[in-house]
Structure formats: structure tokens, C-alpha cells
Amino acid sequence: MVVDFLIIGQGLSGTVLAQTIESKSLTYHLIDRNEKITSSKVAAGIMQPISFKRCILSWRGEEFFNFSNSFYLQSEKLFNTKSYKKLKLVRLFSSFEEQNNWMGKSTNPIYSPILGTKNSFLKNICNDFGNSQVKTCAQLNVKKYIEDARHYFLSKGRLSNEEFKESNLEYNGELFTYNGITSKRVIMCQGVNSQNNKIFDYLPIIPNKGELIDIRTNKLPNFMLSKGVFTVPIKENKFRVGSTYNHKDIIAKISLKAKNELLNGLNKITPIKNLNIIEHKFGFRPTTIDRKPIMGAHPEIKNMYIFNGMGSKGVLMAPLLSKELLDHILRRSEINSIVNVNRFFKKYSLEHSNYAKNLFSF
Ligand SMILES: Cc1cc2nc3c(=O)[nH]c(=O)nc-3n(C[C@H](O)[C@H](O)[C@H](O)COP(=O)(O)OP(=O)(O)OC[C@H]3O[C@@H](n4cnc5c(N)ncnc54)[C@H](O)[C@@H]3O)c2cc1C
Missing domain, CATH: 3.50.50.60 (FAD/NAD(P)-binding domain)
Structure with a gap:
């Protein structure tokens, strides 16, 4: 052949x-x-073009997003798969500074198609500095x-x-x-x-270890939240919380340190008593210097x-x-x-x- x-x-x-x-x-x-x-x-499998740390577009972010959006719709036809969907993403601000920065940018013509301006009411969620939506977000079930x-x-x-x-x-x-x-x-x-x-x-090519936990709760909304960590719905009352980044830990197994980091992050979104953790996973991202x-x-x-x-x-x-x-x-x-x-x-x-x-x- x-x-x-x-x-x-x-x-x-x-x-x-x-x-x-x-x-x-x-x-x-x-x-x-x-x-x-x-x-x-x-x-x-989250795909969105904003780098939250400084609230800026990531490198060629919007161009990549638009191209990938059509690409994964084509994949569904070719591979006969239902693995791609649009996803609502709400950013919970961690400070007034972050909120001001976001709101200032959201009126800029480059950012206005991407950064929302509306603050949503969120039940059970710690939301002292307000929130807003990223209008361009999708998820591939990789x-x-x-x-x-x-x-x-x-x-x-x-x-x-x-x-x-x-x-x-x-x-x-x-x-x-x-x-x-x-x-x-x-x-x-x-x-x-x-x-x-x-x-x-x-x-x-530098391995960067990432860990995630899957939890069961009825306290989170049926869309993605981001604030240090993210929560994303998987099924009814089942959510994924992620992700950690660690280029020093090269041990191929889940760690207590990462679990605690994720739980602390989740606690800042919503405190959950007697949390039911269903699964804990790890992987190594191929990163570069x-x-x-x-x-x-x-x-x-x-x-x-x-x-x-x-x-x-x-x-x-x-x-x-x-x-x-x-x-x-x-x-x-x-x-x-x-x-x-x-x-x-x-x-x-x-x-x-x-x-x-x-x-x-x-
Ligand atoms: C916890 C975590 C969360 C993440 N979340 C996101 C996210 O939300 N959004 C996002 O965009 N990215 C995310 N990523 C990153 C994403 O996983 C990577 O960018 C991407 O999947 C890398 O794909 P790859 O094909 O380059 O590498 P890999 O997935 O590592 O694939 C390499 C493949 O090559 C095969 N292979 C290697 N050597 C050989 C060999 N000698 N013989 C045969 N086969 C071989 C392996 O078995 C594997 O199947 C996340 C990563 C982690 C760890």
C-alpha cells in the first residue's frame, strides 16, 4: 500500500x-x-478565545475559533459522531479590577463579539464581584x-x-x-x-500534568462557570471540575495536592458539604517553553x-x-x-x- x-x-x-x-x-x-x-x-475539550488572566484575546483566538467551529461540525458528518456543541460560559469576576477591565474591553469593537456585558443572577454561587458571559465558547468531547x-x-x-x-x-x-x-x-x-x-x-516538548475531578451535586448551573477553576456540566447533576497545571510532577498517577487545589477552587465558586467525587483523572499536556x-x-x-x-x-x-x-x-x-x-x-x-x-x- x-x-x-x-x-x-x-x-x-x-x-x-x-x-x-x-x-x-x-x-x-x-x-x-x-x-x-x-x-x-x-x-x-473547552474551546474559547479569551485568556482570562489579563482578559485578552489569545494568539489568533477569534480566527482559530471560527475555523475550528466549522471544522468540528464537518467532523460530525465524516466520523458519524455527536461530539461537539456550543457551550454557555460565565466568567465569575475575582475582583472589581477584573470586572472593570472586562467591562472596558467589552465596548471595544474587537472584543464586543466575544465579551458579554450582562450580569446574570446565579443561585448558590459566590458572585461578589459580578459576572459576564463569553459569547464564543464550545466544547468538543475529545x-x-x-x-x-x-x-x-x-x-x-x-x-x-x-x-x-x-x-x-x-x-x-x-x-x-x-x-x-x-x-x-x-x-x-x-x-x-x-x-x-x-x-x-x-x-x-514539556509534559504538563493536568488533573480533573468529576462530582455529583445539584448546586451548580447547567452551563460552564470559570473562576480559577472551571465547572462544566456532564450529565444531570454531574459536573467536571478542572484543571490543574503542574510541570514539576511527572508521576503518572492522580495526586492529593491536585485534588485539594480543585476543591479549594470549587469552594470559591460554591461551598459544597459532603461532596461526592465520582472520578479523578490525570493526563500530560504536550507543552513547549x-x-x-x-x-x-x-x-x-x-x-x-x-x-x-x-x-x-x-x-x-x-x-x-x-x-x-x-x-x-x-x-x-x-x-x-x-x-x-x-x-x-x-x-x-x-x-x-x-x-x-x-x-x-x-
Ligand atoms: C487535564 C487536562 C485538561 C485539558 N483540557 C483541555 C481543554 O479543555 N481544551 C483544550 O483545547 N485542551 C485541553 N487539554 C489539552 C489537550 O488534551 C491537548 O492539547 C491535546 O489533546 C494534545 O493532543 P495530541 O494529539 O497532540 O497528544 P496526545 O493526546 O498525547 O496524543 C498522542 C497520541 O500518540 C500516541 N503515540 C505516542 N507515541 C506513540 C508510539 N510510539 N506508537 C504509537 N502511538 C504513539 C499516543 O498513544 C496518543 O494516542 C487538556 C489536557 C489535560 C491533561
């Missing part, structure tokens, strides 16, 4: 990329080891999206459920062959496991690419960035320098170069 693209990793990044390739009527094959716990499988996509890929024979080992990848300077599949290009979408792939291990994704070509191995480092905004950014990566590969268009892998070229040492040369004998 000969395909246009071999994609390593079927998390959010690999799945979005495969969908984008398919929309261009090109061919692909995915390899994924179907791990139980990955960043994508625990993600809350676990469902990648599971439904997985069934689609398997039914079409486009996914191998196995561990990828770079030592088994053959390369003749143009084409790659892996376990009988020949491909014109390889794109690595391995999330934090990129650290264990020597082809790209010069890149600073400059908090921007990494995409583009390997410095020496022709037709080898990476698409990674989505951090905490994969749902928002992956669709448009995957299109831009493909435009670069197929039409030689420039990759935005902020996300271009070549910003880390200085980290590519002689040792890395020798490894690549030995691996593929070039």
Missing part, C-alpha cells in the same frame, strides 16, 4: 490532521498504540471524537493499532516504509511521547514532519494549524514563524544529525 501521509499518533493532533488530509482527497495511514490515558482522552474517528479509520483500513518504533522505519531518501506501508511523508503527532522518539527529541505549538519539517530528513505542542489549547488551534501545515507541505507556503519548528534549530546537535544519518544510512 502506498499513501501520501503516514501519521504517527491518533490523539487530537493526528486525528485532526487525518481529517484535514482526507478533506483534500489525499491518502493517509495512522499508527497508534491506543493507550488508556493520554492528554486527548482526559481533556475537558475522547468521543477520537474514539469515533478511530472506528472510522479502522473500518477503512487506515489505522494500525501498534507501537511505532523509529528503528523499524525504512527510508530511501524519498519514500518511507513501515510494516508494509509505503508513504511519501511521515508526520509525528506523538504528544508527550515525542520525548522518546530520537528523531525529534531535540525539541522541548514558549507556549506555542511546534510544526514543520525535520532539519535533515526530507519529507519528515512534526505536529505537536498543542498545550492546553489543542481543540482551538489544531484544525487551522493542520491546514497550514498541509499548505506548507503541498504548496510550499510559509509556516508562521511563531509555531515553526525551525525556531529550535539551534538545539539540533551533531549527535542528533549523526543519529538520523545512522538510522537511515544517508
Whole structure:
């Protein structure tokens, strides 16, 4: 079998990329080891363009949001999945300063389509400094999206459920062959496991541990609240509370520290006595030192690419960035320098170069 693209990793990044390739009527094959716990499988899936700390639009926030909104509606048709929905999000202000900053910005034409101005009455909720709505917010059930996509890929024979080992990848300077599949290009979408792939291990993909708890209560509203932590409805009287960020803790299990952090945050939204915690989960986000994704070509191995480092905004950014990566590969268009892998070229040492040369004998 000969395909246009071999994609390593079927998390959010690999799945979005495969969908984008398919929309261009090109061919692909995915390899994924179907791990139980990955960043994508625990993600809350929230997509909104505001960075709350300073109440500013995140980098290309509105552009990403609009593109992703259409993209996930297309996914529902292609993968026959119901995994995407608009979500009401109310920000609870933590101070008068935050409230003033928000209200000032909400009259600015750039922010007025995004920041609401109305204060909602919220029963049971600590709301001393008021609140307002983010008008552009949606949620992708990432676990469902990648599971439904997985069934689609398997039914079409486009996914191998196995561990990828770079030592088994053959390369003749143009084409790659892996376990009988020949491909014109390889794109690595391995999330934090990129650290264990020597082809790209010069890149600073940093695991950032995130934890969430699912709780049962009738004290929270049926929409998302944000104030330090967020609460988001899952089912009737069932809510998800998230998320923690910790780049120092690399232990692959849930922690008491994170649970307490989430409970303290929840307590500032609404104090709940005898809280019923149903589940506690963790995952490692693939983050980077400059908090921007990494995409583009390997410095020496022709037709080898990476698409990674989505951090905490994969749902928002992956669709448009995957299109831009493909435009670069197929039409030689420039990759935005902020996300271009070549910003880390200085980290590519002689040792890395020798490894690549030995691996593929070039
Ligand atoms: C607690 C938490 C909450 C989050 N909430 C949000 C949120 O609300 N909104 C948002 O946008 N983002 C959120 N994120 C971040 C989001 O999960 C990531 O941005 C995104 O899912 C990363 O996807 P990925 O495909 O790049 O990586 P991953 O999800 O890690 O996928 C990589 C895939 O590659 C596979 N793989 C790796 N190596 C190999 C190999 N050698 N062989 C075979 N397969 C391999 C893995 O098994 C995996 O399936 C959250 C993350 C966490 C941890």
C-alpha cells in the first residue's frame, strides 16, 4: 500500500490532521498504540478565545475559533459522531479590577463579539464581584471524537493499532516504509511521547500534568462557570471540575495536592458539604517553553514532519494549524514563524544529525 501521509499518533493532533488530509482527497495511514490515558482522552475539550488572566484575546483566538467551529461540525458528518456543541460560559469576576477591565474591553469593537456585558443572577454561587458571559465558547468531547474517528479509520483500513518504533522505519531518501506501508511523508503527532522518539527529541516538548475531578451535586448551573477553576456540566447533576497545571510532577498517577487545589477552587465558586467525587483523572499536556505549538519539517530528513505542542489549547488551534501545515507541505507556503519548528534549530546537535544519518544510512 502506498499513501501520501503516514501519521504517527491518533490523539487530537493526528486525528485532526487525518481529517484535514482526507478533506483534500489525499491518502493517509495512522499508527497508534491506543493507550488508556493520554492528554486527548482526559481533556475537558473547552474551546474559547479569551485568556482570562489579563482578559485578552489569545494568539489568533477569534480566527482559530471560527475555523475550528466549522471544522468540528464537518467532523460530525465524516466520523458519524455527536461530539461537539456550543457551550454557555460565565466568567465569575475575582475582583472589581477584573470586572472593570472586562467591562472596558467589552465596548471595544474587537472584543464586543466575544465579551458579554450582562450580569446574570446565579443561585448558590459566590458572585461578589459580578459576572459576564463569553459569547464564543464550545466544547468538543475529545475522547468521543477520537474514539469515533478511530472506528472510522479502522473500518477503512487506515489505522494500525501498534507501537511505532523509529528503528523499524525504512527510508530511501524519498519514500518511507513501515510494516508494509509505503508513504511519501511521515508526520509525528506523538504528544508527550515525542520525548522518546530520537528523531525529534531535540525539541522541548514539556509534559504538563493536568488533573480533573468529576462530582455529583445539584448546586451548580447547567452551563460552564470559570473562576480559577472551571465547572462544566456532564450529565444531570454531574459536573467536571478542572484543571490543574503542574510541570514539576511527572508521576503518572492522580495526586492529593491536585485534588485539594480543585476543591479549594470549587469552594470559591460554591461551598459544597459532603461532596461526592465520582472520578479523578490525570493526563500530560504536550507543552513547549514558549507556549506555542511546534510544526514543520525535520532539519535533515526530507519529507519528515512534526505536529505537536498543542498545550492546553489543542481543540482551538489544531484544525487551522493542520491546514497550514498541509499548505506548507503541498504548496510550499510559509509556516508562521511563531509555531515553526525551525525556531529550535539551534538545539539540533551533531549527535542528533549523526543519529538520523545512522538510522537511515544517508
Ligand atoms: C487535564 C487536562 C485538561 C485539558 N483540557 C483541555 C481543554 O479543555 N481544551 C483544550 O483545547 N485542551 C485541553 N487539554 C489539552 C489537550 O488534551 C491537548 O492539547 C491535546 O489533546 C494534545 O493532543 P495530541 O494529539 O497532540 O497528544 P496526545 O493526546 O498525547 O496524543 C498522542 C497520541 O500518540 C500516541 N503515540 C505516542 N507515541 C506513540 C508510539 N510510539 N506508537 C504509537 N502511538 C504513539 C499516543 O498513544 C496518543 O494516542 C487538556 C489536557 C489535560 C491533561
